[in-house]
Amino acid sequence: MDQSPVTLEWMRSFVRVAERGSFSAAARELGLGQSTVTRHLRDLEGAVGVALLSRTTRRVTVTEEGRRYYRHSLEILRRVEQAREEARGTGAAPSGTIRISCTAALGVRAVSGIVFAFLDAYPGIEIDLGLTDERVDLVREGIDLALRLGPLTDSTLKVRTLGWSRRLLVAAPAYLAAHGRPLVPEHLATHAAVRMSNVAGSDSLPLEGPDGQRHTVRVGGRLRLDHGLAAREALIAGRGIGAAHHWLIDDCLADGRLEAILTDYALPSVPLSLLLVPERAAIGRVRLFIEFLVARIGAVPGFAAPRPSPHGPPPP
Template identity: 70%
Template sequence: MDRSDVTLERMRTFVRVAERGSLSAVARELGIGQSTVTRQLRELEEAIGVPLLSRTTRRVTLTDEGSRYYANCIQVLRLVEQAGDEARGTRGAAAGTIRVSCTAALGVLHVSRLIFAFQDKYPDIGVDLSLTDERVDLVREGVDIALRLGPLTDSSMKLRALGESRRVLVAAPGYLASRGVPVSPQELSIHEGIRMSNVAGSDMLNLEGPDGRSRQVPFSGRFRIDHGLGARAALAAGRGIAPAHRWLVDDLLANGQLVELLPDHTLPSVPLSLLIVPERAGIARVRLLVDFLVGHIGAIPGIEKAKA
């Protein structure tokens, strides 16, 4: 093996191809040609002397040797990055790029502003913000941290509970003027509901009354959507009633475009969590952003911060 041909650049390219499973995707991500990615992988395999990847027309997968080499590369690259962070730390400067994934509507309306404030404080740190409601593979997509609403099952990630997102039942005054104002949970079943098609159980509403009793109410309607901003637009347009996160509609409630219904009843809140890729948790800039988000998340309307 010619060790001089085992460069950090080739190792990084190999790691990203192993995680993405696509040469073209990595080429786009790195801003280089696919032929360059192919050449770097070939040169790395020639230097090591074993095949690291198995290529088919549809996907690239790791060989047994490649799996072992990938695990070692992750450790090497993490040490290189941490060494750079520590060296820069002697000058008090944090730099580099953090990749963040966030629930789409929350990211557009609120998290992006927090990131702006973070970058004002740390001008040498770049942030790549990916907005999606899909539960993406953070490692495969090269994400450092993710903000997610709802219960989580990925035990391989480090998890920080940020708090609970309160929800309210809302509708536009125009809709209520034409269809009437429901005064009890039972009356909701005869109203036009705006439902989230990507949320399990959206055909039922769970409401807790002032007596502490929970009630399940059938909830239906002609309009379903898979994006929070779309539901917000439908509510503002008077298309029906919907349970909405307070942060999604707080401004519309404040200016009278929406009104809260059945205020003496409460909807279950939804947990808001921060997922951290374990291998990235020790990076200084990642720690800085995590601490910043934990400290400022309470500024988002309707988010009740987790107790320390």
């Protein structure tokens, strides 16, 4: 058995291959040639004396021994990075890459501007911003933090509620001119609705009236979409009435491309959560971005700060 000492470079290559499930993807992320990453893994497995990865022509998977070694590798690499930051001292300029995943429409309309400002403030830091409405495995994909709208189920991550996103019912003036303006919630049942195929319950609109009375109206229509920006375009094009986050259509309300309807009735607000990989949360540049984000997210149209009580969103 090869008794060569294990290097951090080998370990980093293994971690990325384990997270990505691909030698080529890991090589691109690390800025190395695929042959170099392959050699790192061969040397690492020779040094530890067990197979860490199972390779086929179609995929790369982590063995049981590899899963245990992966957990230890993450901890070692995190401690090395923290030690480097502490050795450099507080006067050193922060550097490195932050990998972020964000709900797609929110990323385009709100978070990207915060990211641009952060890059201007910290020129030594790079950001890899991935926009998707899919629930990404942060550990497997090597992502430091994620921003997600809606309820969450993953209890293995650190979760922080950043606020609540207000929604409202809107339609284009041309649609309202052609089909009439709903005056009470029950009128919505006779209108076309722009619905989201990737949002549970989008066939029903729960509304609370000024007297506190709750209304749940079933809605229909010929158009379903799985992306918030596409829904925005459909609403502008007059394809129907829809429930939209304020930040998604605030400019359209301002310039008259969309109008709010049934304004005396409120839709439930939606939580915005920050998800963190525990092993990455203590890294200095990640903490910097979180502080920067928290200080600015409240300026996004329609966002309300978290309530002191955990029992629900603030009144709409």
